[in-house]
Amino acid sequence: MSEAHSTPLQHHFTSLEQQKDAATLGMWAFLVQEVLFFGGMFTAYTVYRNQHYSVFEACSHHLDWKLGAFNTAVLIGSSLTMALAVHAAALGKGRAAALWLAATIGLGSIFLGVKVVEYHEKWEHQLIPGLRWGPAEEVGPALHLSGADVDRAQLYFSLYFGMTGLHALHMIIGIPILAWLAWRAWAGHFTTEYSTPVEMTGLYWHFVDIVWIFLFPLLYLIGHH
Numbered sequence: 001m002s003e004a005h006s007t008p009l010q011h012h013f014t015s016l017e018q019q020k021d022a023a024t025l026g027m028w029a030f031l032v033q034e035v036l037f038f039g040g041m042f043t044a045y046t047v048y049r050n051q052h053y054s055v056f057e058a059c060s061h062h063l064d065w066k067l068g069a070f071n072t073a074v075l076i077g078s079s080l081t082m083a084l085a086v087h088a089a090a091l092g093k094g095r096a097a098a099l100w101l102a103a104t105i106g107l108g109s110i111f112l113g114v115k116v117v118e119y120h121e122k123w124e125h126q127l128i129p130g131l132r133w134g135p136a137e138e139v140g141p142a143l144h145l146s147g148a149d150v151d152r153a154q155l156y157f158s159l160y161f162g163m164t165g166l167h168a169l170h171m172i173i174g175i176p177i178l179a180w181l182a183w184r185a186w187a188g189h190f191t192t193e194y195s196t197p198v199e200m201t202g203l204y205w206h207f208v209d210i211v212w213i214f215l216f217p218l219l220y221l222i223g224h225h
Contacts (some may be wrong), residue, residue: 008194016026020196027200031207038211040168045218052152053222058144059156060222062127065119068220071114075209078107085185086202089195094185097198101182105206108175115168119161128161129154159220168217170208177201 011017026071049056085100125142133139136150143153181198184190190198 008189008196016194016196017054020199023196023200027203031203034207036196038163038166041159041163042214042218045163047157048159049222052155053148053150054147056156057222058109058149058219059153059160062125062143063160064218065220067114067118069214072212072216073207074107074114075212078104078111079206079209081107082202082205085197086195089108089185089190090192092190092192092195095192095200096190097190097195098182098186101178101198105175105178105182108178112168112171115164122161123158126211127157129158145206163215163219167208167211170211174201174205174208191199 008016008019081100081103085097085104088094088097090098122128122131126132126139127142133154134142139153140146140150143150145153178201181201185198
């Protein structure tokens with residue numbers, strides 16, 4: 001194998017430091033547009049919540065805040081294991097980094113498993129707008145709503161599935177990337193001079209975790225004391 005292919009330095013950079021700076025800039029630019037993307041959904045949620053607060057409050061009681069709190073703890077734990085993976089990779093401890101990445105994958109998978117349980121419950125109770133929404137005479141009593149408020153409840157659950165679904169999609173994309181990095185770390189591809197892919201993925205994973213930190217209280221804890 002030639003030296004050009006054995007080094008992590010790409011041909012259009014003059015040093016690993018310059019390469020890392022470019023990668024960091026690119027990742028932050030990506031995260032900024034992600035903030036704008038999620039920001040639009042948060043803005044829509046804020047507007048509709050202010051307009052139909054009592055309906056949103058009633059709907060939030062149909063979510064299991066204990067499962068939401070459990071998932072919050074799981075994601076906070078995954079941020080810790082991701083940070084430890086980044087630290088290990090920066091020290092050139094490839095196998096330790098691989099194990100921490102595997103732990104992050106495990107915690108992320110637990111989070112997604114809990115979301116499947118929650119989504120299945122909404123399916124059973126016919127609370128999925130546009131796909132499986134029950135008749136008003138069934139949905140209304142379940143949500144303690146009546147009249148036009150039953151239709152307005154679809155706003156809440158549309159935002160719930162849109163925001164949590166998009167968040168889950170980011171995790172589904174991230175887990176295979178973590179698996180690929182774990183394989184590379186175990187194979188010794190990262191050293192004290194080069195661990196940029198792990199660091200950039202760490203930024204992405206922390207961002208996903210932070211988004212959930214906002215989603216949990218907004219969606220689950222309206223009106224809870």
